[in-house]
Structures are given as structure tokens and as C-alpha cells.
Amino acid sequence: MDTAFRALAEPRRREILKLVWTEELPAAQIAARFDDVTRSAVSQHIGVLKAAELIVERRDGTRRLYRANHTQMDRLRQFLDEYWTGSLQRLQHLAESAEREKGTTDG
Template sequence: MTDDDPEDAALRALVEPRRRAILRLVAHDELSAGEIASTFDVTRPAISQHLTVLKDAGLLVERREGTRRLYRARSEGLDGLRAFLEDLWASSLDTARRLVEADRGRRDDDEHHAAG
């Protein structure tokens, strides 16, 4: 992976708890920057910076309506990260399966030798 990978950008953006909270807020509703900022105890410029990071990571869509900027989550922005985690999970499950099967094989051999 390089620094330009969408998964890396998504992970870096999601490290900050407020950004995750922002994504939860706009997961099902389109909200203005002011509405988003009003739910946090930080300055509007700080929220604006968080929104920029999320947009740059492809996790938010911004729409202008007059002078307002409206934001909503962009679920497709998580596709690369989702695929990465699914691959990681599948690999872990496969490793666990092989370990269990190897252990089962050793126990079967031990039982065969004990009975013999």
C-alpha cells in the first residue's frame, strides 16, 4: 500500500473519534456544517477541518444549497477499507481453521498410538 491508497486515507480519517461521530450523524441525514458543529463542544473551524479530512478521504459528500453546505456520508468511501478488513478477517479465519485441523490431527495420532 502507498500513502495514496483510499484505505489508508479512510483509516487515518477514522482514527479521530469526532470524525467517526460526524459520520454517524450524517449516515442517514444530510446536515449542514452548523448543525454538525452544534452537536460538539468544539469550534466551528475545528469541525470544518474534520469535515475537510472526511471529504478528502472520500467518506463525505458536500452539496451546496445557496450559502449552506450540506454533508452526508458516502458509504462507497468505505468500500476499500471494508474489502481490506474482510480479507484480513478471512485470512484470520483460515489460519484458525488450519490450526484447529492440525491440532485435531495430532490428537487423532496420539489416540491411535495410545490404542495401538
Template sequence: MATYQGQMLEALGDPTRRTIFESLAGGPRSVAEIANGLPVSRPAVSQHLKVLKDAGLVSSTSVGTRRLYAVDQEGLAAIRGYFERFWHQALAAFAEAAEKPPEEKT
């Protein structure tokens, strides 16, 4: 596995980071908005966001005195491409098995 995708998978391997990442699917949010409802502190959320950002899954922009975090579309495309590779392999294997004559199937 490429290092880039490996870092993404490791970042999403933590349940709290996965929850944070999923919460950003609805659009950009501040640390305070993300932390609201999570059983971790704002500093902990900030640390999780740093890991997600370093992995290329989250981006941030400054809006006044706040930073808004959002899903990084390029990172999302990269991880999607990684998983699609397996999906296409699985579909090809299924098609091959389905097209075999009945006497060749076991």
C-alpha cells in the first residue's frame, strides 16, 4: 500500500477521528462545533484534526478568528481510488466466475 493511503487509513482507524471526519461530511465546521457532543475536549479534537489534516483528509481555512475544517476533496478522492481498485478486482473476479460453464464451476 502506498504511504499516502496508509497514512489515511491509519488516521481513520481511530474511532474519534472517524467520527470527526464523518461530522465534516455536512460541511465546514469549527473545532467548537465539532467538539460539541463528543466525549473529548476541544484540545483533543484539535489534535485529532491535525492528524486528519496531516493525512490529507481534512483542510482548514481561517474565517476571522476561527478556523473552519472541511473534508479535503483531493484526499477523499485518493482514498476512494484506493478502495475502488479492490471493488473493480472483485467485480472482475465475479464476472469471470459467473461466465464459466457449469461443468467448470466447483
């Protein structure tokens, strides 16, 4: 989770992720989109995105094709959602505790 958020914190990695969102691309073609950074840097970014499971790799001879892992991205959205649902659940627990409290003090 930490890994995924930290990976997305880097603008360059977000761009890479968008590039491989709809189409599968080899590292060279990804690197070619950036003129102010070396292939090595892009390769390392890809490594970070791969570690965060935001992209997946498919090998084809000497080439390695990358594409976004939509599932992981969806998981992040769900995590953000939990901030709402999670807090609602906590409120519900509080309410239930209050109910029990009433019962114990009563009997």
C-alpha cells in the first residue's frame, strides 16, 4: 500500500502508468517519450511501478512489454473509500457500546 502511494507520488511514474494504461509498450518506447531523462532512470521507475504491482510485465523474446494493472489501481480507490466506510463503522461501534452501557448500568 505504502509502495503504491509512493510510486504514484512521482509525476514521471504517473505519466509512465498512463502510457501503458490502454496499450502494451516496451521499455524503449516508454523511454522515448521522455527527452530529459535516461533509459536507466525509466527502467528504474518501471521497477518501482512493478514492485508496487501497478504494472505487469510480459516477455516476448528480447523485448519486455508492460501494461497497467487496473486491479491494483482499483484497490487504491477502494482504500480511499474505506476512510468513509471505516469511520462509519467506528461510529456504529460507538453507538452499540453506548447501547450496551445503558444496559449494564441499568441491570
